[in-house]
Structures are given as C-alpha cells and as structure tokens.
Amino acid sequence: MVIVNIKPLSVNEVWQGKRFKTPKYKEYERAVLLMLPKIKIPVPPYSITFEFGVSSKLSDWDNPIKPFQDILCKKYGIDDRDIYKGTVSKVLVKKGQEYVKFKIE
Structure with a gap:
C-alpha cells in the first residue's frame, strides 16, 4: 500500500461559493427517494457497497x-x-x- 502523508481534502473545500442543486439532480433525487425500499439500517459505524451499472465506458x-x-x-x-x-x-x-445496487452494513 502506498502512503501519502497529506491531509485528505474534503469535497466541501474543493469549490468556492455555494453549490446549488440542478433541476436534473432535483428530479433524480425525487425519483430515487420514491424507488428506495424500506430497509432496516444497522447501528453505526457503517460499511457501504455500491455497484453502478453505466452505459458509457x-x-x-x-x-x-x-x-x-x-x-x-x-x-x-x-x-x-x-x-x-x-x-x-x-x-x-x-x-x-443502467442501475444502482447498494448495501449498508
């Protein structure tokens, strides 16, 4: 494993100014919230697994x-x-x- 001795930069420190949700993201958020099933969430700390099915290399x-x-x-x-x-x-x-699979453990 390679070690780089520098403090990781937060995504919040990457851009200047306030970021706003685009209309496309707002629509995506609404759609995903409606599609997500009720699931039992374990107690933290969490481990999360994502699989993104994408159509573009x-x-x-x-x-x-x-x-x-x-x-x-x-x-x-x-x-x-x-x-x-x-x-x-x-x-x-x-x-x-396209799809998204996830698991929260």
Whole structure:
C-alpha cells in the first residue's frame, strides 16, 4: 500500500461559493427517494457497497457516489460521516439498462 502523508481534502473545500442543486439532480433525487425500499439500517459505524451499472465506458467510477449517497442518507436518516468503509464497482451495461445496487452494513 502506498502512503501519502497529506491531509485528505474534503469535497466541501474543493469549490468556492455555494453549490446549488440542478433541476436534473432535483428530479433524480425525487425519483430515487420514491424507488428506495424500506430497509432496516444497522447501528453505526457503517460499511457501504455500491455497484453502478453505466452505459458509457467514459463514466468515472466515483462520480455517482456522492449524489446517491446523499439521497440514501436523506431517506434512511443516516449521517455519511458515520460511513467508515466503502466498496464501489462499475459495470458496463447496455443503454437503458443502467442501475444502482447498494448495501449498508
């Protein structure tokens, strides 16, 4: 394992000024909140696993994490600061068959 001795930079420190949700994100958030099932959430600390089915090879593996994770936190009443481990994978699928799988442990 490679170690780089520097404090990790928070996404909140990356941009200047306030960031606003786009209309596309607001629509996505509404849709996902309606689709998410009722599940039993364990006690923290959490481990989260994501699998993103994407239709473009150009999709970055990490881009969908934060928006989807924020929606999960909103739905299930968890705080993402209590997530101590994450596993993410990207799967290439045909256009129109995109998906997100997740597990909170």
